[in-house]
Amino acid sequence: MKRVFILILFFLYSLALVSTVQSAIYKFVDEQGVIHFTDVVPSGVDYEVVRPDRSSFNKDSSLAESLSSYIDRICRKYSVDPELVKKIIKVESGWNPYAVSKKGALGLMQLMPETLKQFGVINPFDPYENIKAGVRYLRYLIDRFEGDLRLALAAYNAGPTTVDRYSGVPPYNETRQYIKTILYRYNKKTISNSKKRTQKIYRIYLDDGTVMFTNTSVYLRDLSSF
Structure with missing residues (x-):
């Protein structure tokens, strides 16, 4: 073959x-x-x-709405919080399935060609293929960096070898701002009258040892917050 x-x-x-x-x-x-x-x-x-x-290309929220149940299903399969994935898609591509970055990242979750190849993606502009590969990649990064969400996000943006080289979040403004933006949105922080209200992110340990992050009570079981 x-x-x-x-x-x-x-x-x-x-x-x-x-x-x-x-x-x-x-x-x-x-x-x-x-x-x-x-x-x-x-x-x-x-x-x-x-x-x-x-x-x-329809710029309204119809694509996000139509893909919501699929994202929930794929995320549950790979023990990733769907809200985190949705925030990544919003920041990465603005829900544009045909987005192409200056560096060559493709589709909704802005995956590089080598990542697409790693996860067997045939059409990077197909929302379902792209999301599934993106969720699997995010799961891989969370596992690789032992549940450290900041490092996983840094690796998603700058590459895992870059995070390894700096033994932490690399000193790139783009990467640091990326982490800040994702976590800000994922935390659902709101600013009202110059005051911030923060919703906790929970780290959950599943029965098979998998680490999962969530900000929703649907998964709350054997958890710690940070």
Whole structure:
């Protein structure tokens, strides 16, 4: 059986967050079984459009609402709080399933090509594939950093090897602000009359030893707060 690899091909203008009106993403498979994504119409091969024009993207909350139950189900399977995943999606892509970052991160959860390959993603712009891989990746990072949510988020943003190299959160403004933003939203902090009200995040140890983070009482069992 051929091993299937993913090759992402983009011109510079498509490596920005999806802001171009004229481009679509085309998918084709070459003779070696390599899957290509490109913003140029392929010639001489069969292809399919996997990202429609920008005009077909609905910016309202309908996508978040329609994916909510799926996120809940996948998160329960991998013992990740769905509220955390939803906050990550909001910060990473603003619920745009066709988002492409300047660094080449793709889709709702802004996964890099090597991460997509690691978790067997065929179409990074498919919300279901992207979310499932993103949740699995987040679970992997939480486990790798022994339940330290700050380090897991730092690794999600800057890469796990970068966190290893600095033995902690790297001194990058982007990464530090990313952690602050995610935790702020996840904590559901509100500012009223210059006062902050913080909802606790709970660390839960499941029967199989898995560490889970949540800010909702539905999971409260054998927990500690921080």
